[in-house]
Amino acid sequence: MGEFEHTGKTGSSALRTKRLWAVVALGTAALLVAAWATVNDKWLWSGLPDRACWSSIDRSLLTKAAPPGDGSWEVEEMKDEWGDPECTVQRGEWRLKATVMKTPLKAHLWWTLGRISLPHDLPGMIKVNGDRVDGWLRLPQCRKKLVNVNVPGAEADRRAAADLAARTLLAVGNSQIAKCGGKPFPVPRSFDWPALKPVHLPRGESPCGVADAKTVRRWARGEVSQLGALDDVPASRCTALEHGEEEHGLGLFSAVVLRDRATLDAFSPTGIRAEVLVSPGRSLKLTGEDLRFDRDAVTALLCAKGRGSRYVHVFASGTDAQYAAIKRAVLNKVAATMGCR
Numbered sequence: 001m002g003e004f005e006h007t008g009k010t011g012s013s014a015l016r017t018k019r020l021w022a023v024v025a026l027g028t029a030a031l032l033v034a035a036w037a038t039v040n041d042k043w044l045w046s047g048l049p050d051r052a053c054w055s056s057i058d059r060s061l062l063t064k065a066a067p068p069g070d071g072s073w074e075v076e077e078m079k080d081e082w083g084d085p086e087c088t089v090q091r092g093e094w095r096l097k098a099t100v101m102k103t104p105l106k107a108h109l110w111w112t113l114g115r116i117s118l119p120h121d122l123p124g125m126i127k128v129n130g131d132r133v134d135g136w137l138r139l140p141q142c143r144k145k146l147v148n149v150n151v152p153g154a155e156a157d158r159r160a161a162a163d164l165a166a167r168t169l170l171a172v173g174n175s176q177i178a179k180c181g182g183k184p185f186p187v188p189r190s191f192d193w194p195a196l197k198p199v200h201l202p203r204g205e206s207p208c209g210v211a212d213a214k215t216v217r218r219w220a221r222g223e224v225s226q227l228g229a230l231d232d233v234p235a236s237r238c239t240a241l242e243h244g245e246e247e248h249g250l251g252l253f254s255a256v257v258l259r260d261r262a263t264l265d266a267f268s269p270t271g272i273r274a275e276v277l278v279s280p281g282r283s284l285k286l287t288g289e290d291l292r293f294d295r296d297a298v299t300a301l302l303c304a305k306g307r308g309s310r311y312v313h314v315f316a317s318g319t320d321a322q323y324a325a326i327k328r329a330v331l332n333k334v335a336a337t338m339g340c341r
Contacts, residue, residue, distance in 0.1 A: 048073035053087035053098050056175030057168060065153065065164045066094045096151050096164075098172050103144045106269035108296060111256045111313045113267070115228050115237055118166055119191045123234035123263060126165050128196060129248055131155040133162055137169040138234075138263055141182025146266060147173045158196045166191050198225035198239075198247050207240035208255060210329035215322055216240050219252050227251075230330075232337055234259045253316035255330045264298060264311045272311070273297035277304040278335045286331065291324040301331065303340035310334050 050059050052075045062073075071092035080086040086099045107113065113136060114125025124137035124146075131154050138146045149168045153161035167187070174184040201207060201224050207216050208230055217224060223243035230238045239254040241247065258264050264271065273294045276284055278301050290299060298311040312334055316326040 044074070044076050048075065048089070052089050053077065053172060054085065054100075054175055056172045057089070057098070058171065061164070061167055061171065062089055062096065065096075065151070065160070066091055069094075094152055096168065097149065098168060099148045100172065100176055101146050101148055103138075103146055103266035104269075105146075105267055107267055108269065110267035110269075110296060111237075111254075111315070112250070114235065115239065116162070116194065116196060117228070117231060117233045117236045118169070119193065120186070120188050121233055122166075122170075122185060123260070124169060125235050125237065126162055128154050128158060128162070133158075133165040135165040135169055137173050138266055139173055139176055139180070139182075140260075140262065141177045141184075142180040144266070145176060145180075147176065159193055162193055162196060163191055194229065195227075198227045198241050198245075200225050200243055207252070208238035208330070208333075210255075210326065210333050215318075215325050216252050219318055219322070224252070230255060230257055230334065230337075232259070235263060250315055250317070252318075253314065253326045253330075255315075255334075256313045257334055258298070258311040261309065261311065268296055268298065270295065270297040272300045275300045275302055276331065276335075277302055278308070278338055278340045279304045280340050284328075284332055284335055286328055288324075290331075291327050293323060299327075299331065301335050301338065303338060306341055308338045308340050310338060 048059055048062060051057060052059065052062065054077065069092055073089070073091045076088045078086055080099060084099055084101050086097065089096045113127065115127045116125060118124040118126065118137065122137060123140065124135060126133055126135035132150055132152055133154050134150045136146055136148050147169050149165050149172070151161055151164045151168060153164065170185055170187050177184050203222065207224050207226050220242040225241045225243050225245070226238065227241060227247055228236065228238045230236050235258050237254060237256045239251040241251040245251065274290045276286065276290055276299060278284065294313055298313045301310045301312060303309065312331060314327040314330050316323045
């Protein structure tokens with residue numbers, strides 16, 4: 001009896017010992033994973049936390065956007081090759097990526113990074129490319145920071161994918177702003193997007209509202225479509241396309257207008273190439289130098305009196321003379337909306 005009791009105690013002790021060693025092994029493994037993650041600036045979650053990506057993106061936003069399925073969620077936070085925080089949320093083939101970038105980016109062809117302005121006067125843009133929507137949002141509250149996101153779903157529902165991009169930008173952006181101590185962006189109930197695909201223009205309508213429509217229509221053999229618009233928002237872009245042309249190309253011409261110098265400094269490697277003074281009720285006095293192609297710089301329009309300014313980049317196909325004609329028309333159009341006194 002005593003022997004049996006002793007044997008029972010020994011078995012129980014052995015079981016406790018095995019459990020203790022299992023706990024120690026799991027703890028050691030967790031420490032090793034944590035150490036590896038810290039060294040490599042990489043964290044992995046199996047499953048979807050309540051708030052993903054630096055505790056910023058609500059779970060419901062992701063689960064509503066992703067197609068139904070039984071696949072498991074994976075969330076990965078790491079640093080990209082430039083040392084910027086990057087987060088990927090994935091389930092099966094569905095993948096969302098967000099990056100918090102340090103500025104200035106000094107990006108070549110920075111003026112191609114967006115096509116449609118974010119609504120509600122937000123300092124950012126989106127661009128649809130195939131099934132994905134890419135977007136950026138500058139964070140003035142955090143000085144040298146902007147958020148970039150890349151989300152799927154555009155082929156199934158372009159507006160829903162644009163909404164997802166905008167809400168992800170705001171979620172990650174406001175999370176960063178909270179750390180900076182600034183005032184967050186308001187989060188709208190809905191987004192009033194303009195046309196997210198090129199719109200065919202009637203023959204008498206001027207592309208992007210510029211005066212020199214005849215030049216553009218000659219290039220396009222009369223048929224023109226337009227994507228975007230030159231609006232009085234922090235960042236806008238308008239592209240004139242030959243009707244039926246691939247919307248992701250540069251088009252017949254495109255113009256980008258930035259309202260703030262800080263946005264220009266966040267992107268452009270070369271800044272301002274030319275400055276032009278704007279007086280109310282007068283056409284601009286433009287030299288041949290003003291009408292040259294700016295490459296990765298811009299032409300700055302500055303009110304002759306007051307502090308108003310706009311930063312304009314124009315791309316156009318055709319000859320130098322045709323480019324100069326389009327740039328002249330774009331600059332005059334933008335100057336007329338500046339409200340200089």
